[in-house]
Amino acid sequence: MGGDTGAVERVYRRRRRPPLLQLGVAVLIGGNALFRAGGVGDRSADGYGPPHWMPLSVGVLFTATLVRIALEQLRAHTRVTASGITVQGRLRSRSWYWADVYDIRVEPALRGSGSQGPRWLTYLYDVEGRRHLLWHLDDRQVGDPYAEVSELCLAAAPYRSLAWEPSPRVEELIRRGAARRTAWIRAGYSALAVFFVMFAVDFWEVVTGRPEHLFVLLVVVPLACFGILGAVLQRWSALRPTT
Template sequence: MDEGGVEREYRRRRKPHLAYLLLPMLLMMNAFIQTSRVSHDDDRGGSGFWWGPPAVALLLAMTVVRIALEYFRAYTRVTAAGITAQGPVRARSWAWSEVYDIRVEQAQRGSGRTAPQWLTYLYDIRGRRFLLWHLNDWQVDDPYAEVAELCLAAAPLRSLTWERRPDVEELILRGAARRKAVTWGLYGWLAVFCLMLVVDIWRAAVGGPDHPFLLMVCVPLASGVALAAVLDRYWSIRPPRSPARQP
């Protein structure tokens, strides 16, 4: 950061939690076991086994490359022209005239010690929300103080003030309601999927007709979409409270 100015750059400084590394390892182990079993059953240890180790090696290489890109390529940069969020592959930039607000919000429940507790989002003048990956309580000591200082330094560069606009706030609340409805729709899909799995196993055990596509795909998907639509309608009338941290 330049002294008294707005120029600054944020990068990942904290190593990922072990849980993020365990999941790819478990997936790779499962893929290796499954490919070995299928190859053994089909070829009795013959040529069918050749594609198993390369598949596992490819998955491992993709995981290593992604982690490397997140650490050495990704960043969030703030300049007098605006904000640039460079991801592992794609970059997105906003001029200061396009930025409506920058807010620190609490992460979803259950993040605990395996993920940041406070995240920073950029809202544009159309009420759309974008995550600034490197402005959280894992990468900066106090993201709320950092964002407050950033907004203060950027105020002279904006043609608009940081004051709230009712039309944009309405769009922000509408987007929050839609995201919450989709999240609960996914929860509903998962719950119905687990229930249909039990039903399918029971029907197979008692010798009933087997309809796996209907039970495992159609019913959970329809249930999740219906739940999301109902909640989206409900929360459009009674929007959820904003999770933004207040000074």
């Protein structure tokens, strides 16, 4: 997007370092997993020890997490011009002309983000009610995201063909999207709880000398719970009347 950007020109990039404590814990956990992955073939004489796939899988997840964090911190950014908004994600970028932007809203982050992560994130809603994260336009990189978004909308008003007015159709689409996200988030938390229950069941099988079903208990059952419960909750939210 080019053209005369004027006073609306803004670029939001990483200004503060990522939470070092969280990164340190991730490095310790992942490093331990990678270390164990190097000796997956060394089981004790009584047959106990993690299966071959477990430490290796954790090591792969750890590496992928570090790569994702690095891309978020070094590559991702949000650019605002007179033409519209461009969001450079971890790997690809997307652009919206101002005519395609329905609203820009500051919303609370997930409670699991931690005390060192952002508490408020900013999202772009397009005219079809779809939500898109505006990278680094949050309370960790910007002092007051509410004031920043208000100023941004005011500066962008001359470049829009439509006023910042609510549309019942788009608001309904936004509500449905929020209900879907809530359904799958709840399903994720439930699957995590099931994982810990299955971990306890596996420990009981080890203590009592029963045959172990580690892959089924720790992988298949939580994933099945996530998929089934998420689909049920999403369907239930779609049937709820609009308030």
